[in-house]
Amino acid sequence: MEATLEPRLVMKGEPGKPFVGGEFFVASYQRGYRWGRDEVRRLLDDIRGNAAAAEKRRALPADYYLQPIVVLRRGDGWELVDGQQRLTTLFLITKYVATKFSDARVEYSLTYETREGSRAFLDDLDMTRRDENIDFHHIAEAYDAIVEWFGEQNSAGQAAIDIHSALSKWVFVIWYEAPAGTDPNDLFIRINRDRIPLTDSELIKALVLSNDGAAEGQSSRQQEIAAQWDGFERDLRDEQFWAFLTGKTIKQSTHIDFLFESMTPPAGLKTRPRYWTFGKVLEQVSRSGAAAFWSDVVERHGLLTGWFNDRELYHRVGYLIATGASMVDLIQSSRSLTHTAFRDHLNELTRSRLGLTRSDLSLLRYDHPRDAAKCTDVLLLMNVQTVLGSSDPGSKFSFFAYAQQGWSLEHIHARHSEDLKTEQQRRDWITAHLAEINRTTWETGAREAVEAVIAKMTAHLSLPQTRTDTAGFEDILDRVFALFSAGEDQSDDEAIHGLRNLALLQRDFNSKLNNAVFSLKRERILELDSRGAYILPCTRNVFLKYYTPSAEQQLSIWSPQDQGVYYDKLVETVSDFLRADPVSVAVEAA
Template identity: 65%
Template sequence: MLADHEAHDQRSLRPRTRLIADTVTTVEQRRAGERVEATLEPRLVIPGNDGEPFISGDFLVAAYQRGYRWGRHEVRQLLDDIKANADDARKQGKTPSDYYLQPVVVLSRGEGLWELVDGQQRLTTLYLIAKYIGTRDPDAKVEYTLSYETRNQEGNDSRHFLEHLETLDDEVRKSNIDFHHIAVAYDEITEWFREQTNPKKAANDIYNALSEWVYVIWYEAPSDTNPNDLFTRLNRDRIPLTDSELIKALVLSNSGAAVGQPGRQEEIAAQWDAFERDLRDDQFWAFLTGSTTRRPTHIDFLFESMTPPAGLRVRPRYWTFEKVRDDIEKRGAAAFWRDVVARHGLLTGWFHDRELYHRIGYLVAIGDSVPDLIEASRSQTHSAFRAALVDRTRQRLKLSRDEVSLLQYGKNDAKCTDVLLLMNVETVLASSDRGARFSFHAYARDGWSLEHIHAQNAEGLKKENQRRDWLEAHVKKIRSTEWSAELAPAAEQVAGLIDAHLALAPGRTDDIGFQEILDKAFALFGSPGGSSTQENLHGLSNLALLQRDFNSKLNNAVFALKRERVVELDEAGAYILPCTRNVFLKYYTAAADQQLSIWGPQDQEQYYEKLLAAIGTFLAVEVDAEGQDVA
């Protein structure tokens, strides 16, 4: 297949059906200066099937475009692909399936006059192919002309050159670079036909193809489009027409005056713009996609949710448009658009329903998809769907209470993250503030990672300057902390060890001495008598979610220092997940157990109890040997 966006793009083969879109734009509208929406239809290359549109008119390739540059490979590839499509059908005893080239983008410049914004390589090559066939069959007439503005300005007549190419001498054919490339392409077309077993039959087969089943997707841009800007987007910036732009033209071309409803186009266009604005809202977009990635047009999401890719991992270009086109052909544009409006209403309804917003937003954030959720909602009542979301979350987590207790940092990071995110989402949902909403946009935007609430080691402190920074920060924290009479001597001892270590000349510090201080500092800020087993170090009772860039700043610090920095970040307006904030502000610890500089067993136990209380509804029910629920 041809490589770039100018290349031929064969669509998935399908039964031989066609959509004839009625173009509602009139010359009178253009002359009156009214804004005309884009129109779209498939067009045959040369006249053939009765009543089907074909390419016609006079096309100007404006000076802002580069010249014709297709080479021998691209020309041959196009002919080979068309021939292969016909050969495959012939072997199966079938009629060739409709075959679509990429969109040709035009702007009207008066009746029968078009500015060719995108597609000059394809239209020029198709013109040359039809021209060659015309030397064999006088009925094979192309009904359009091409003119290149830059070449006309040089005193050349590009239209005349194309029309008489086969009779011109080498001097004219090589008079400028565009003429040279066009002549080379025509020679390659001639050579391709000569190489066929039966050149006359090959010419007849290609003629039948261009007049019966090879189409361009004709896209007439809105009348107020700036052609330079559109060309830049499509070519220099390599941003092709989106599915939604093609779908919009298709829907509007099949609505309005063509179906006896003159005002329908304006109504659909207004709805379209409203839907696009809604989907560009950061919170709504992240709720639906679990992402903050922007697109040229966001309304594509609605159409993609209606056209699942049937097992394909990646949608081919214009897959969505082709599926919508088939749907409109079968049901009509009115029925299709009613479904779009209903789908938009369903999604905005979910977004504005506080419970559904949190339950669905969480599922999307951990990998569920809105199209699957829409499908699940179709066969259920509203209340049944709400209940089903709880069960759906339970099935995705696949955790019992015992299994939650065994989750470990470094072994089950993804599950730990899912559990902690659920705790945060459910905490916001359960808030007495009925206006509180978890920000799935901030969650998708910032990137989150697991953070030990109280560290027990200092991984990554390999360089001397890193160790000195750690020691300076922690000795400052030790000296600013009010210690109990029981811990004061130990605190002074650790501070003295740090002072002595920092007093060593640069390069004289050693890993062994640093590790001794490290162990004593972690023990000092730990709970007296508390153990440091793998379970309470790496389990959920000692984990929280924090932005990755914040995590890197807090990593390796004891709880007291982390708490101080989290408070500073919170005061500065940084987004901290609600449960992470609650942990470091000690909201989960009973007043009687409050020790602000320590994260000990009593803190871990009460934090873990709150976690289980928040997510308990979504955990699998455990059964005993007799199959009875375990309380």
Template identity: 45%
Template structure:
């Protein structure tokens, strides 16, 4: 559903023990269908909350003229809670159940909820699920060490700690339309949607807040903005949630309680005002845009986020600091994140230091682009976040990972094209190699492919003079696009060069240093062999790497954790 659906409605956390009134379940909803998994999860989660505040999914209602509540969303939860309270009352007669449920089209269900007996369970599908749930609840309580005390403690939790997010839809919202929006794809209300509804219902100028909210959401949905500040692609339902979660603080990931952000921001609104809280959100948005617009901050922060830093931690780091001080701290953080001396950088290998080599080459690309003071080009953290790049050999020495006929065919065609393009190759040698490639492509068996592959690889290996140790060195590694298929990843330099330059010509994003490698940018003009990646190329590339990363290398002998 869209966030604007919530505008104008009454919204609050409500203790289960405070839920009261008559709930009417209209005909557009199906009957009660929760099974063992859902019922047991509800019981286990509330018990595991151990007296701490706990929030269930929203209950969405709309007031009917006769005083009843039309239950738009939350039937399954309220029904299960009703059955739980029914069991508790057997051990604790004083326990109160302040609400009732009635159904437009399922006569008898309301009465059966009061006493779900086994004899009637087969009368209809609703009775069956109600009875099964009641039995699951009974079994769960009876499995506790002291069922009576468990019932008392559970009732205490429902009365004092367990809330639903209560949302009362405004009069002008069509209940059926709201139900459809809530249930298409089972999209739940999010913290952001709940916070928006709360702000709009309490702000002095809700129209202004609504307009700013939409503007901020649009800004954060710009792919490069979102990826540089989060390290993710834009798959979340709302992006302003980044700012709201940061403002709320608290636990992260799986440790974060349901609706924690909403509850915390509600408290902030009550402690200050809706205007103060909203101004804090606007300030965070301005901070993001300021970082994005600053070329240096964009690249430094983007690198740190791409390698594990969190936006909220960087906000804390920047708080109250002058820009030049923050810049110095960011560069120090990057040095710490890289964690390499010059010697360690030169010794990086694919097999032993994959993560460090990846970070080093990412920083080399980021710093190379950042240093172009008169260019509008930026490193694409969106492409990085999408998983577009992997650490690959510039000049591969084996295609052993290829195991499909389609991959073999592509590999053979790439290397046939590379051999055709090679100058100064003995005509007879070229013809012989091409003939064996054509034979392997026609037969296309594992034996035929690997025989041709071994001969082609051996030829290029002799031509470059590379030995086995150099193959996995950082001087033979680059960030290559995963859109280039596995056959290309396992190809020699000449084949990769042709394919990558074609991708570049057609507008695909190629990391700057990868493009430079295949354009022989780092190799002196008098030492270039355009179709091979030889020892001189590797040495020049490595020296360029050391030069670009010099300001971020740890001094030799310095301690680094």
């Protein structure tokens, strides 16, 4: 027998709606009542806050779900396995409300196995007994906090009526009855010692597989759903699939929640309230039945795996998710469009997210704060498009690697020293570049400049470790950049910070390569590549000089010619996702 689950109102409300009732037994394996003033007030504040939020929206309060109450059948009553603190506090609140509002009545009782006379104490709340034992003391303190909270309201009587209305109309406990035969000690240990709370997905599973939830209660149907559930969870745990769906690599205790959350978006809410997903699923099941709900889940899983296995959709959707699009919105759009129209829609979304013309693209700069993120989006699109356009039909861009490693913009050829702030960093830079200069074959006409800078670098390294020669280092830096810069104007902002001199590189690699000249970066990239490090395809192509015709290649420098062909290739690769320039539109109209 599967667990059964349903929402129950805290107090008796409309006829036919289940509510908390009966005799509850708190066994000795549990600790006693320990909630203090803060926990009690927080519960009351939460209930009042939900009502206040609804009043602001000029709407009725939404159903509000407290954490689960886990019980086992025990004779004519219940063994309370989890939820003792909440249920005891709710009992005390209803006892207070009953003193102010005659229609209020407590429909359940509590007995602590370890405290003789506990039921009578709770029923009577005889405060002369508050110091008989530690449990009675804490219960009395909690009741004092309840009296204090109501006393702080504008009218204690009206507040009692409002709380009664909440507890009898829209505040529910999630009633979770464990299957007959469950060992209560084992269940208690799982929930409390290991601190593994019941999740939305566990509650949904209990709902769907319960005797009331499964189609006609058939065990074969339950087994089928359970097998599908495990299969969906397995699929969603695939790191590539998960990164494609979420743009993240963070693992969760359960991944199937993603399917349910995509079906229950918290419209207008910044964060998803506790058990929001379960509450919304419960509404769907109540409205159309568990079989129809599960059919929707199967369809949702099929839709997403279909996108993942379709090479074009994989890259289109994956790029949008990686740049901040909502999977919920994409799913919603797909429901009203044909396959062809949906593909066109994805292209238009990409075009809209970039929001760039060719002219805009040429003006993007690394050193403009608003441009940096846009540069990243453009370069990512170039990489995605490059893989999608590959002649290898099995090649796929790894959104997992992209999400996992953290990428940042890198100057292909550096021209600044802002990050070289300590003398040790400067010495390390000089040492690395001195070795690179000595490895490079120089033309005869450059030998004089080469020997001069080598002499200055050697002299700087021979200074005492405590000696700082900032001006001397800046001179060395300028000379080294001049050697490796093919004579281009180093003051040209586009040559320094434009897209023609930018690529994406893992942040940890970037920090090691920052401020290095092209030839040294190229050597390090090739070394990383030979060790199997993941490098984005276009970044690899840049440092392999893939975009430059072989007759024009100079492997030690990133020349204006290199920049030009690289930028032309970038524009060509992303051109389908650029908007038309206003001037071009005017010419075409004419």
